[in-house]
Amino acid sequence: MNYKKLFSMTLLCCSLWTLCSGCAHMVPISVQPTALAAGDKLPLTAALVMNKDLLDYKYEFHMMGDTWVYRFGEPLQDYARRLAGASFQRVEETSSTESAFAIPSADIVLVPRPVKADESTGLMAKSKVNLTLVIEWTAKDRATQNTVWLKTITANASEEQGNIFSGTKHQGILMQKLFDDLSAKTREAFQSASELRSPLHP
Amino acid sequence: MKTVVHNKKNNKTMKTIFKNESHSAPRSYLSLSAGLLALVLLGFGCSTGPPLPDYHAAATSSTARLGRGAGVEISLDPFIENQRTKQFFGIDAVEDGIGIVFVHISNKSPDRTLLVEKKNFQLVPAGTSDGQVANGNQIERGTGGAQATAWLGASMASLGGLALIGIASSSISHATEVQRNFVGKEMADQTLAPGQDMEGFLYFTPVPKNAEWIRGAAVKVDLTATKTHESLAMTIPLSQ
Numbered sequence: 001m002n003y004k005k006l007f008s009m010t011l012l013c014c015s016l017w018t019l020c021s022g023c024a025h026m027v028p029i030s031v032q033p034t035a036l037a038a039g040d041k042l043p044l045t046a047a048l049v050m051n052k053d054l055l056d057y058k059y060e061f062h063m064m065g066d067t068w069v070y071r072f073g074e075p076l077q078d079y080a081r082r083l084a085g086a087s088f089q090r091v092e093e094t095s096s097t098e099s100a101f102a103i104p105s106a107d108i109v110l111v112p113r114p115v116k117a118d119e120s121t122g123l124m125a126k127s128k129v130n131l132t133l134v135i136e137w138t139a140k141d142r143a144t145q146n147t148v149w150l151k152t153i154t155a156n157a158s159e160e161q162g163n164i165f166s167g168t169k170h171q172g173i174l175m176q177k178l179f180d181d182l183s184a185k186t187r188e189a190f191q192s193a194s195e196l197r198s199p200l201h202p
Numbered sequence: 203m204k205t206v207v208h209n210k211k212n213n214k215t216m217k218t219i220f221k222n223e224s225h226s227a228p229r230s231y232l233s234l235s236a237g238l239l240a241l242v243l244l245g246f247g248c249s250t251g252p253p254l255p256d257y258h259a260a261a262t263s264s265t266a267r268l269g270r271g272a273g274v275e276i277s278l279d280p281f282i283e284n285q286r287t288k289q290f291f292g293i294d295a296v297e298d299g300i301g302i303v304f305v306h307i308s309n310k311s312p313d314r315t316l317l318v319e320k321k322n323f324q325l326v327p328a329g330t331s332d333g334q335v336a337n338g339n340q341i342e343r344g345t346g347g348a349q350a351t352a353w354l355g356a357s358m359a360s361l362g363g364l365a366l367i368g369i370a371s372s373s374i375s376h377a378t379e380v381q382r383n384f385v386g387k388e389m390a391d392q393t394l395a396p397g398q399d400m401e402g403f404l405y406f407t408p409v410p411k412n413a414e415w416i417r418g419a420a421v422k423v424d425l426t427a428t429k430t431h432e433s434l435a436m437t438i439p440l441s442q
Contacts, residue, residue, distance in 0.1 A: 118382040118386075122374060146431070150393045195395060
C-alpha cells in the first residue's frame with residue numbers, strides 16, 4: 001500500500017472515530033484542597049448532610065454524538081467536608097436530613113445540594129472550555145426545622161481545551177480552577193452569613 | 203498518473219496528492235478533508251471566542267419597573283431589545299419567545315431576613331390570572347437544540363473542507379456557550395439579610411415572539427420572612 005494512502009486512511013479513521021464514535025467518556029476529576037482565606041469559625045455545631053444527591057451527582061455533556069461524564073460526587077464530598085469543617089465550631093456528618101435532625105448536639109442541619117452544571121467548548125485545541133457548577137447550601141434550625149440561611153454558589157472556570165496529547169493536563173487545570181472558585185466563594189458566603197453568627201434561640 | 207478533480211462551481215482544477223489511479227476523485231477528496239480535519243483536531247486550529255459578557259445594570263433603565271413594600275425594593279427590567287439579548291445572551295431571545303427579566307432586590311428592613319426563591323416569581327400575562335413560574339431549566343434544554351445544528355455543521359465540515367470546519371467549530375462553541383451562559387446568569391435562590399442586595403436573571407418561556415409580551419403583563423413576587431414565616435407578596439407591572 002502506498003504510504004500516503006496509508007497515512008490518509010489512518011487520518012480518516014481518526015476523524016471518523018473522533019466524530020462518530022458516540023462513546024461515553026469518563027472525565028477524571030482529581031483536585032487538591034484549596035487554600036482557604038483566614039476567618040472565624042461560626043459559633044454553631046452543624047450536622048452536615050452527605051446524601052445520595054451529593055455523592056451520586058454527575059454532569060453529562062453531550063456534543064456531536066459523544067457524551068462526557070463528570071462524576072462530581074467524590075470531589076464535592078471532600079469540598080463540603082472541608083468547607084464545613086473550616087467554617088463551623090463543630091461538624092457531625094450524616095447521610096440524610098432525617099438523621100441530621102435527630103442529632104441532639106447539632107444547632108443547625110447543613111445541606112449542600114448540587115443544582116446544575118454546564119459547559120461550553122469548541123472543536124479546536126486553542127478553544128476555551130468554560131465550566132459552570134451551581135451548588136446550593138441550606139442551613140436549617142434543627143429545633144424548628146425552619147430554613148435560616150440559604151445560599152447558591154455559582155462557580156466558573158475557564159481553560160484551554162488542549163489537543164489529544166495535552167487535553168488531560170488542561171482538564172485537570174480546569175477542574176482545579178473550578179473547585180478553587182467554588183471553595184473561595186463558599187468560604188466567603190459562610191463568613192458573611194450574619195444569620196449564622198448570632199444565637200439561633202436568644 | 204495524477205488524478206485530477208474538476209471543481210464545476212468555480213471552474214478551477216485541483217490536483218490531489220494521490221497518484222494511484224484506483225482512487226476515485228470524491229474518495230480522495232474525502233480522505234484529504236478528513237486528514238486535514240484530524241490535523242485540526244490534533245491542535246492546528248484557531249481559537250474561539252471568550253464567554254459572553256457579564257451584565258452590569260445601568261443606574262437608570264427606561265424599561266426597569268420598581269416595586270416597594272414592607273422594607274423591600276424589587277426592580278424588574280425585562281430585556282425586550284434584540285440588541286441587549288444578543289449582547290448578553292448570544293441569541294435574539296425576543297424572536298425565540300424567551301422572556302428575560304433582570305431582577306435586583308434590596309432588603310431595606312432593619313431586622314427581617316427574606317427567603318428569595320425563583321419558584322415564587324410568576325409571570326402573569328395580560329388578561330390572565332394564572333402565573334407562569336420562572337424556569338431556567340426549560341430554556342437551557344431549549345437552547346441545547348442549537349447543538350444539533352452544530353453537529354450537522356461539523357459533519358458537513360468533515361466532508362467539505364477546512365473553511366466549513368472553522369464555521370462548524372465556531373457554531374458549536376457559540377451554541378454551547380449560549381446554553382452555559384443561561385445557567386451562569388440565572389438568579390440564585392438565597393436568603394437576603396437586612397441591608398443586603400442581590401440580582402440575577404429570570405427566564406420565562408414560552409412568551410409571544412415579540413416585545414409585546416410585557417404589555418399588560420406583571421410579575422407576582424412572594425418572599426418569605428425566615429423567622430416569622432410571614433409572606434411578603436407584591437405584583438409588579440412590566441409595562442406602564
